[in-house]
Amino acid sequence: MRFLHDQIPDHDLTYDDVFMVPRHSAIASRYDVDLATSDGTGATLPLVVANMTAIAGKRMAETVARRGGIVVIPQDIPIPVVAKVIADVKTRHLVFDTPIELTRHQTVAEALSLIPKRSHRAAVVVDQGRPVGVVSEADCADVDRFAQVEHVMNPRPVLISADTDPRDAFDAIDQSRSALAVAVHADGTLAGVLTRTGALRATLYTPAVDESGGLRVAAAVGVNGDVAQRAAALLAAGADCLVVDTAHGHQDRMVDALRAVRSLDPRVPVAAGNVVSAEGTRALVEAGADIVKVGVGPGAMCTTRMMTGVGRPQFSAVLECAAAARDLGKHVWADGGVRHPRDVALALAAGASSVMVGSWFAGTHESPGDLLTDSKGRSYKVSFGMASARAVANRTLTESAYDRARKGLYEEGISSSRMYLDRDRPGVEDLIDHICSGVRSAATYAGATTLAELHERAVVGVQSAAGYQEGRPLATSW
Numbered sequence: 001m002r003f004l005h006d007q008i009p010d011h012d013l014t015y016d017d018v019f020m021v022p023r024h025s026a027i028a029s030r031y032d033v034d035l036a037t038s039d040g041t042g043a044t045l046p047l048v049v050a051n052m053t054a055i056a057g058k059r060m061a062e063t064v065a066r067r068g069g070i071v072v073i074p075q076d077i078p079i080p081v082v083a084k085v086i087a088d089v090k091t092r093h094l095v096f097d098t099p100i101e102l103t104r105h106q107t108v109a110e111a112l113s114l115i116p117k118r119s120h121r122a123a124v125v126v127d128q129g130r131p132v133g134v135v136s137e138a139d140c141a142d143v144d145r146f147a148q149v150e151h152v153m154n155p156r157p158v159l160i161s162a163d164t165d166p167r168d169a170f171d172a173i174d175q176s177r178s179a180l181a182v183a184v185h186a187d188g189t190l191a192g193v194l195t196r197t198g199a200l201r202a203t204l205y206t207p208a209v210d211e212s213g214g215l216r217v218a219a220a221v222g223v224n225g226d227v228a229q230r231a232a233a234l235l236a237a238g239a240d241c242l243v244v245d246t247a248h249g250h251q252d253r254m255v256d257a258l259r260a261v262r263s264l265d266p267r268v269p270v271a272a273g274n275v276v277s278a279e280g281t282r283a284l285v286e287a288g289a290d291i292v293k294v295g296v297g298p299g300a301m302c303t304t305r306m307m308t309g310v311g312r313p314q315f316s317a318v319l320e321c322a323a324a325a326r327d328l329g330k331h332v333w334a335d336g337g338v339r340h341p342r343d344v345a346l347a348l349a350a351g352a353s354s355v356m357v358g359s360w361f362a363g364t365h366e367s368p369g370d371l372l373t374d375s376k377g378r379s380y381k382v383s384f385g386m387a388s389a390r391a392v393a394n395r396t397l398t399e400s401a402y403d404r405a406r407k408g409l410y411e412e413g414i415s416s417s418r419m420y421l422d423r424d425r426p427g428v429e430d431l432i433d434h435i436c437s438g439v440r441s442a443a444t445y446a447g448a449t450t451l452a453e454l455h456e457r458a459v460v461g462v463q464s465a466a467g468y469q470e471g472r473p474l475a476t477s478w
């Protein structure tokens with residue numbers, strides 16, 4: 001990447017401060033752009049979901065990996081739970097979505113409480129492993145909440161064979177005018193569900209899979225406690241990437257933690273952070289990191305900059321750290337502060353191998369929280385920062401009251417924030433489509449067919465606030 005007119009700015013910049021200049025392109029189609037990463041994680045998209053408990057759970061992990069990204073299960077989750085999540089994610093189908101399963105006699109109330117966990121807004125009614133109907137939210141409208149689902153379900157859903165080609169499945173669903181098809185194995189048992197958009201996505205994305213064909217998932221470890229023990233347990237559970245994570249990554253404790261992880265000879269990439277300087281990047285790489293996580297203070301739930309004045313505008317931080325990592329043959333993830341597809345494109349242009357997204361994905365059906373509705377009828381989920389009082393209280397549950405009180409004094413995150421679901425993009429896959437469209441398009445504007453070429457060819461200029469404002473769409477007239 002180079003700056004427009006080779007003018008190196010004399011102050012640090014964040015995403016809103018910069019723009020990319022279009023260049024000559026020989027690329028005929030945006031579908032010619034390959035978004036695969038080169039950082040060893042096996043991700044076919046440059047997206048990592050941040051290790052935040054309000055965001056990164058089993059459902060998120062399955063859904064994002066099926067499209068090629070990777071989710072980091074947070075360090076606050078007990079090992080047996082992480083092991084179960086990893087095992088479950090690895091058994092998920094690469095094409096079909098995992099539906100909510102109900103038995104015939106479950107109630108409409110139960111169906112309505114579970115259906116919002118799925119973007120496809122339906123549940124499959126199963127009898128002895130075989131689908132016997134599909135119940136959607138619409139089927140439950142104006143029905144007695146104690147009614148049994150077998151009386152409201154559609155008993156004749158579109159059925160497809162588990163080996164149907166996604167392209168054919170698309171046509172079958174399209175022609176049936178149904179919201180989704182139910183996929184069955186040869187013996188009639190349930191394999192999963194597929195919407196029309198799901199079938200389309202199955203033809204466009206490549207799942208992130210391990211050598212055995214299971215979906216990939218990463219897991220985090222903090223710098224406190226027995227780091228080697230937790231890291232060993234995560235590796236034994238099948239984690240495909242380890243993320244060693246703390247607020248201030250450029251500290252001795254982190255170096256010790258990384259050395260402990262390295263001593264286990266992990267055969268998976270090790271990411272570590274967070275830092276915002278070349279010096280910090282080099283220190284973590286020297287201690288054993290393959291990928292350095294960059295970002296102090298840009299996160300949406302993060303109050304670090306307001307509490308401490310510490311941090312660095314994210315675009316400059318990524319640019320400097322990516323250059324330092326590249327010199328050592330390593331990579332960086334741009335962590336935090338991403339709110340638009342353009343931010344992802346700019347982080348990649350600056351040299352990040354992947355971009356970590358947290359809060360943006362909190363407001364989706366796939367995040368772990370319950371779907372709530374505000375007084376205006378808008379759907380939202382509650383999110384919170386991992387250094388918030390709420391997260392610290394959870395993390396220190398087993399410690400003495402005194403230690404908890406001491407630790408509770410340090411708070412660098414928001415404890416409760418409403419993340420509204422985007423009406424047009426309520427599922428994480430809708431947001432992934434949105435981001436990938438933006439990034440693919442950005443690459444062709446730069447004349448690039450790969451992320452490496454995007455970084456190589458990007459020409460970035462600095463803009464005023466008015467320049468940024470000019471780029472925003474207008475919902476109503478002037």
Ligand SMILES: NC(=O)C1=CN([C@@H]2O[C@H](COP(=O)(O)OP(=O)(O)OC[C@H]3O[C@@H](n4cnc5c(N)ncnc54)[C@H](OP(=O)(O)O)[C@@H]3O)[C@@H](O)[C@H]2O)C=CC1
Pocket residue numbers: 051222223224245246247248253274295296297298299302304336385386387407410412
């Ligand atoms: N990217 C970012 O800007 C930030 C991210 N976070 C996220 O919050 C989560 C919790 O991280 P964290 O608060 O590090 O918790 P950890 O549980 O990992 O604890 C951090 C350890 O480092 C010590 N420490 C020393 N200096 C600092 C410092 N300036 N800030 C924090 N700890 C320090 C703490 O000791 P003692 O408590 O005794 O001081 C503690 O032992 C992580 O997921 C992290 O990524 C948090 C803040 C900023």
Ligand SMILES: Nc1nc2c(ncn2[C@@H]2O[C@H](COP(=O)(O)O)[C@@H](O)[C@H]2O)c(=O)[nH]1
Pocket residue numbers: 050051052274295297298299300301302303304335336337338356357358359360384385386387388412413414
């Ligand atoms: N200073 C804090 N940073 C936090 C906290 N919780 C998470 N984070 C960081 O934010 C990113 C995600 O950024 P987002 O803008 O996509 O939400 C995450 O990976 C952490 O680095 C916190 O409580 N305080």
Ligand SMILES: [K+]
Pocket residue numbers: 297298299300301302303
């Ligand atoms: K912030």
